[in-house]
Amino acid sequence: MSWTKTFLIASHEFFARIKSxxxxxxxxxxxxxxxxxxxxxxxxxxxxxxNLELPVGLMDHSGLLSMLPSKEKGDENFLxxxxxxxxxxxxxxxxxxxxxxxxxxxxxxxxxxxxxYGTSSWPxxxxxxxxxxxxxRKTIVQNRLDSRTARRVIKPIDGLRIISADQVRELGDLxxxxxxxxxxxxxxxxxxxxxxxxxxxxxxxxxxLLNVSISIMYSxxxxxxxxxxxxxELMLSTVSATEWFAGKILxxxxxxxxxxxxxxxxxxxxxxxxxxxxLGNLTLLSPREVGLVLVYYVLSILFYVxxxxxxxxxxxxxTPVLLDILGLLNLINAAVVVAPSSRxxxxxxxxxxxxxxxxxxxxxxxxxxxxxxxxxxxxxxxxSMWTVLAGSAVASRVLIPGMPALSISRPRQRR
Amino acid sequence: xxxxxxxxxxxCKWFGRTxxxxxxxxxVKRGEIVGLLGPNxxxxxxxxxxxxxxxxxxxxxxxxxxxxxxRARDRTGYLPEERGLYKDERALDxxxxxxxxxxxxxxxxxxxxxxxxxRLKLEDHTRSKVEKLSHGMQQRLQFIASVLHDPELLILxxxxxxLDPIHTLLLLQILGxxxxxxxxxxxxxxQLDLAEQLCDRVAMLFQGRVVVEGTLEEIRxxxxxxVVRVIAESLPPDLPxxxxxxxxxxxxxxxxxxxxxxxxxxxxxxxRGARVDLWERHALSLYEVFHLVASRA
Numbered sequence: 209m210s211w212t213k214t215f216l217i218a219s220h221e222f223f224a225r226i227k228s229x230x231x232x233x234x235x236x237x238x239x240x241x242x243x244x245x246x247x248x249x250x251x252x253x254x255x256x257x258x259n260l261e262l263p264v265g266l267m268d269h270s271g272l273l274s275m276l277p278s279k280e281k282g283d284e285n286f287l288x289x290x291x292x293x294x295x296x297x298x299x300x301x302x303x304x305x306x307x308x309x310x311x312x313x314x315x316x317x318x319x320x321x322x323x324x325y326g327t328s329s330w331p332x333x334x335x336x337x338x339x340x341x342x343x344x345r346k347t348i349v350q351n352r353l354d355s356r357t358a359r360r361v362i363k364p365i366d367g368l369r370i371i372s373a374d375q376v377r378e379l380g381d382l383x384x385x386x387x388x389x390x391x392x393x394x395x396x397x398x399x400x401x402x403x404x405x406x407x408x409x410x411x412x413x414x415x416x417l418l419n420v421s422i423s424i425m426y427s428x429x430x431x432x433x434x435x436x437x438x439x440x441e442l443m444l445s446t447v448s449a450t451e452w453f454a455g456k457i458l459x460x461x462x463x464x465x466x467x468x469x470x471x472x473x474x475x476x477x478x479x480x481x482x483x484x485x486x487l488g489n490l491t492l493l494s495p496r497e498v499g500l501v502l503v504y505y506v507l508s509i510l511f512y513v514x515x516x517x518x519x520x521x522x523x524x525x526x527t528p529v530l531l532d533i534l535g536l537l538n539l540i541n542a543a544v545v546v547a548p549s550s551r552x553x554x555x556x557x558x559x560x561x562x563x564x565x566x567x568x569x570x571x572x573x574x575x576x577x578x579x580x581x582x583x584x585x586x587x588x589x590x591x592s593m594w595t596v597l598a599g600s601a602v603a604s605r606v607l608i609p610g611m612p613a614l615s616i617s618r619p620r621q622r623r
Numbered sequence: 624x625x626x627x628x629x630x631x632x633x634x635c636k637w638f639g640r641t642x643x644x645x646x647x648x649x650x651v652k653r654g655e656i657v658g659l660l661g662p663n664x665x666x667x668x669x670x671x672x673x674x675x676x677x678x679x680x681x682x683x684x685x686x687x688x689x690x691x692x693x694r695a696r697d698r699t700g701y702l703p704e705e706r707g708l709y710k711d712e713r714a715l716d717x718x719x720x721x722x723x724x725x726x727x728x729x730x731x732x733x734x735x736x737x738x739x740x741x742r743l744k745l746e747d748h749t750r751s752k753v754e755k756l757s758h759g760m761q762q763r764l765q766f767i768a769s770v771l772h773d774p775e776l777l778i779l780x781x782x783x784x785x786l787d788p789i790h791t792l793l794l795l796q797i798l799g800x801x802x803x804x805x806x807x808x809x810x811x812x813x814q815l816d817l818a819e820q821l822c823d824r825v826a827m828l829f830q831g832r833v834v835v836e837g838t839l840e841e842i843r844x845x846x847x848x849x850v851v852r853v854i855a856e857s858l859p860p861d862l863p864x865x866x867x868x869x870x871x872x873x874x875x876x877x878x879x880x881x882x883x884x885x886x887x888x889x890x891x892x893x894x895r896g897a898r899v900d901l902w903e904r905h906a907l908s909l910y911e912v913f914h915l916v917a918s919r920a
Contacts, residue, residue, distance in 0.1 A: 437710055438703075
């Protein structure tokens, strides 16, 4: 096999593609999507910084504060109100950034209510939650409470009701544990920094898996172009089927890497810039994670491109179904974010058609132990070689006009 | 003795239950043009593809310069019947790309492409997109793609397709020059008059089998006396030794059976009182041989 010819085909594919306007449209689509998500985060953080300068209002219905001597009630983060009307007026007038309401049965239930404003509610809630939690813990300890209420020291907040200007959300204890929504909601317990880092990882998952889907489309276009232009005979009389097939795959990989690089640069420059402005230096991914993400991303494209080309080769009638299945499998990879360490996720990590995408998600969500990395890489290495060989074997049948495709089609009768 | 460039021995190909090529053997030497002739579906294209190694034969073997065809790709040029060029690319870029795939450097491929484009009167279209070119221009471009790298073996499937008479003559001249330079050429064509002008040897395929093979002289010799040109008032339909009568007004052509004696037939005709104004043995063109063979088969 001549690598020179393979690279020549790859570079030809690459330059032919980047001359096409479709390439730039496909760069911008996921980029705009990511930017919208980034913008949402940005707005939230912008609101957070603005509100963090204000104190939090506190309305105690439980009598917890009345048990304390007045000198110990004070806290620089909180303004204690004696009536709900007065407290709500303060929130309405933006004299406080949120209002914490401690219900009468707080010591038994551990439930509190946080009143916040519209879109800036989330980060505000995060900081209010943390501050309230430590305030309540301190207050309970200072009260020297009996055994009935001592457990509240360990878990000052056992449930949360958030009331915002435009919606009412209630989070129970279950919501603070596991699951995709629970995971997202559990961020309540984390800092804004953690929120940014996690958000960036989810955006990366979204962007990279979207690009893998686009690579399937590129492969289809690529083969269709050669078929439509009847290039098969000319190419296969010039290079071997393996050189041709490998060159095509490599071409799509180069295109996708370039596309992703441009997208990442744009996303990081703008979205990362906003985060930097707000929060200072942040390391979103460790070098090990960057390396593994890159490896799995390349493998994802490599494998999906090879598999989709093979799907195109099988038979024109079956091709759309196979391509849909591939797209669906890629979509299933995205669902791994729900439970990246579950048994299904581990199984998918070793199944050739889902392994690269699943592992990409698991690495980004910090749920990929070295054992799984090694096994999945081994599986993918072996399968990729077989795919390239299989693709080469059937290439001539598909590209040469008049030749029958694989055995599922009836041989063409001639004479 | 000239070196054998292409050797095909006992090639067979089946598509499903249909045998499309049956025991085809062919040898092409340096500086020789061999024509592969035959009606549609006779197996010409499949044979050429097997010779190039594009599709594997079910039986038999092919060598190009003593090697399997796959190892001689850079020494072989191929013009497929179906024009295969990227339509959205510029003509010169397309040729440079093909040249580079054949192992040429970019500079060399560009230089040779420009030379050939000038030779085939395409110099004004170097920057034109392939899709903007006429069929004839695309055919000439495709031809350049097959000869750009100075191949030792040139396989051309219907090279004159879509060419006007001027460019047909130009291509005939170029192919002649390539033959003189020692290039071995195999071509398939329906245009038998052109094959007659160009080919040193021909092989006629019918239903996958070679039915006639040899130099033009050998073939003419073989079929000499099989056709008689006659101008007569009327001809009885049941003349002994006559396979077929083709009528062109008063002029007729008699296709004789293989062992028939034209003189005996003339005698029989005169005995039956026919008035014969002209009776001459006809030198067969390739077209007529082809027709004869096809009708016999």
